[in-house]
Amino acid sequence: MExxxxxxxxFENIRRKIEDLGAKFVGEEIQEDLYFALPSKQLLRIRKIVNLDEVILGYKQxxxxxxxxxxxxxxxxxxxxxxxxxxxxLGFTEDVWVRKHRFVYKLGDITFxxxxxxxxxxxxxxxxxxxDVQEAKRRIWEVAHMLGLREEDVEPRLYQEMLKEPLKHVRKE
Amino acid sequence: MExxxxxxxxFENIRRKIEDLGAKFVGEEIQEDLYFALPSKQLLRIRKIVNLDEVILGYKQxxxxxxxxxxxxxxxxxxxxxxxxxxxxLGFTEDVWVRKHRFVYKLGDITFxxxxxxxxxxxxxxxxxxxDVQEAKRRIWEVAHMLGLREEDVEPRLYQEMLKEPLKHVRKE
Incomplete structure (x- = not known):
């Protein structure tokens, strides 16, 4: 389980703190993700990693x-x-693009x-x-606290949900 | 269009005739194809080319x-x-495996x-x-006749249909 x-x-503030923690920079990726519409609690996307010239099909529950x-x-x-x-x-409908620039750091088996x-x-x-989900969350929160992050900084929404929200507002008005 | x-x-008889025609041997593949159940007129398969260590997802209409x-x-x-x-x-059901040893020859843009x-x-x-389908068929039949093949040698069924037919009989009896 992930x-x-x-x-x-x-960005700059937290990046410095991650480096100060001793985490190791392992690489950066420019990702362009195309999500397809699927029943709730499932995700299907094709990810283009532009700078590495790689394509990955991903499915998540x-x-x-x-x-x-x-x-x-x-x-x-x-x-x-x-x-x-x-x-x-095969009948799947394109839903939303998520584009991001990702910087990846590792500290033991924790990935930032x-x-x-x-x-x-x-x-x-x-x-x-x-x-072990509970043990994993305990360890995630341990480093989160070391980075000065708190419960109110958590964003529980998926990127693709957030990107679609303004559209929903427009439609309502 | 294919x-x-x-x-x-x-096998041996037609192989010799293809070589006599001047067609060039371009390679052989040991293929293991897993077909998924799809509405009629569509095919979805994952092909494992065992000897080349390649995997190909294929969709056909x-x-x-x-x-x-x-x-x-x-x-x-x-x-x-x-x-x-x-x-x-994603909800697809496995249907049938087709396993074959394929020898590929080329003569111009015709593939055997x-x-x-x-x-x-x-x-x-x-x-x-x-x-141009009609022109393509004319050329296919031109070489077919040169190989001594006739209308009665045509097999119009898909391999996966043929493989499933004995099972249908068993179920009927």
Missing amino acids: IEVKFRVN IKDERNEEFDEIEVKVGDFEKMRVILKR ELNKVEGLGDFLDIEVIAE | IEVKFRVN IKDERNEEFDEIEVKVGDFEKMRVILKR ELNKVEGLGDFLDIEVIAE
Whole structure:
């Protein structure tokens, strides 16, 4: 299981704190994710990692209410557009694009994904892959506190939910 | 469009004739195809090319009654089992495995796929990629006649249909 908590942050401020913590920079990715419409609690996306010239098909099941626990399967694919056409022919509908610049740090088995998300701002995902969800969350919050992050900094919504919200408002008015 | 006509053949006999025609051997593949159940006229499969250590996701729409005209999209994927799990999670049901040893020859833009299909026997697909279906078929039949093949040698069924037929009989009795 992938357990991750997402915080709304100030990019430069939190980046310095992550480095001060001794976390190791492992790379950056410019990601363009195309999400397809799926029944609730499931995610399907094709991710283009622009700077690495990689494409990844990803499927996730959300296991909790706060979008913090995921069962994830990812597989590399050879061509973004061909995968996109196959999914459309199979009946899936394109939903929303999420574009971000991600900086990844590691401290032991804890992964920090510091994201500049187009149209939304800066976020930090603190992630652990583990079977014991409670123990994973305890460890995530331990480092979160060391970075000065608190419960009110948590962003429980998915990026694709946030990106679609202004649209909902417009439609209502 | 992919236009191909499938003939039931004697492997060694037809192989010699293809070589005598001046066609060039371009390679052989040991293919294990897992087909998923889809509404009629559509095919979805994951192909494992065992000897080349490659995996390809393929989607086809059948455009005619005799299974000779296809709109095909293929994309390489990094891992057979992960792709299989993603499709199952998305709701697709596994249907049938087709296993074959394929010998490929080329003569200009005509492709000969000589297949030893597990449980079914030997077949030759003569294939052309073209927009003009009638012209493509004329050229396919031109070389087919040069190989001594006739209308009664045509096998209009898909391999996966043939493989499922004995099962239907068993169920009826």
